Amino acid sequence: MDNDVFGLLVDESADVSNKGQMAVVFHFFDKYGIVKERFIGIIHVKETSSLSLKYAIDYLFAKYGLSLKKLRGQGYDGASNIKGEFNGLRSLILKESSSAYYVHCFAHQLQLVVIAVAKKHFEVGEFFEMISVLLNDVGASCKRKDMIRENYRKIVEEGISNGEIKTGTGLNQEVSLQRPGTTRWGSHYKTLLRLVELFSYVVKVLEYIQDEGIDSSKRQQAYGILKYFHTFDFVFYLQLMLLVMGFIDNLSKALQRKDQDILNAISLVESTNNLLQKLRDDGWDALLAKVSSFCEQNYIGMLIMKEEFVDS
The missing domain is CATH 3.30.420.10 (Ribonuclease H-like superfamily/Ribonuclease H)
Structure with a gap:
């Protein structure tokens, strides 16, 4: 120096x-x-x-x-x-x-802001709280983690033998649910992506905890998570957060590039802002289609939007 x-x-x-x-x-x-x-x-x-x-x-x-x-x-x-x-x-x-x-760090601030703002909304806050409880229930036990990995491995092997899944270097790696951290860039987004990928296996593990678990409090928690996971609200907030955080994740990665300059960074923020505004203005039908598809795949009741709404 x-x-x-x-x-x-x-x-x-x-x-x-x-x-x-x-x-x-x-x-x-x-x-x-x-x-x-x-x-x-x-x-x-x-x-x-x-x-x-x-x-x-x-x-x-x-x-x-x-x-x-x-x-x-x-x-x-x-x-x-x-x-x-x-x-x-x-x-x-x-x-x-x-x-x-x-x-x-600006990319770091972006992550903190997104999480803080999202959790100001009570239903979104509840959504992330339930994800946290899930990770505590499933992630606290090596046996439960192995159950998810084993179920996933069987499906991958079956898909490879049927020709439905491609093979190659770096493909079909072992996966598990990742615990998000408020100060880790994009960690909430990765957790939600992995939850969608492993959803059916996670449900099986929760059903096992509910039916076979020794600890009554854990069985009760598993019951509560399963009940919540089979609601329209859960699927709606899951797909909404994936959309919003997907935009933010791309921006966050771009801001972390070593060759990034301030003018390009400003342009990236503006384009991300435009994407979010477009989601507000025209994104409802596309979002609802994603929600409907997930509900159908996982046997979750879909709301009929034309029916009369009664506030509980």
């Missing part, structure tokens, strides 16, 4: 032994004007408070003879101890270096 200005990128996570570790990366221009990112090291932190993280950074800077006065940028995720306006790490660093501006 030749004692020049630089930016600081930090992320914190626990290792396999459940010890808090902070990864530190420096972001800077070399003498030829080329942007460089260099991994500096991992520091063990006893707790993830902003003061503890700041102490770890001070230790690292002292070790390499660096000064916070040279810092011109901070980049972190959206954790509260990082981004807190008064107590967060960025505020502590800004007190020592007023030019160390904080920048939140």
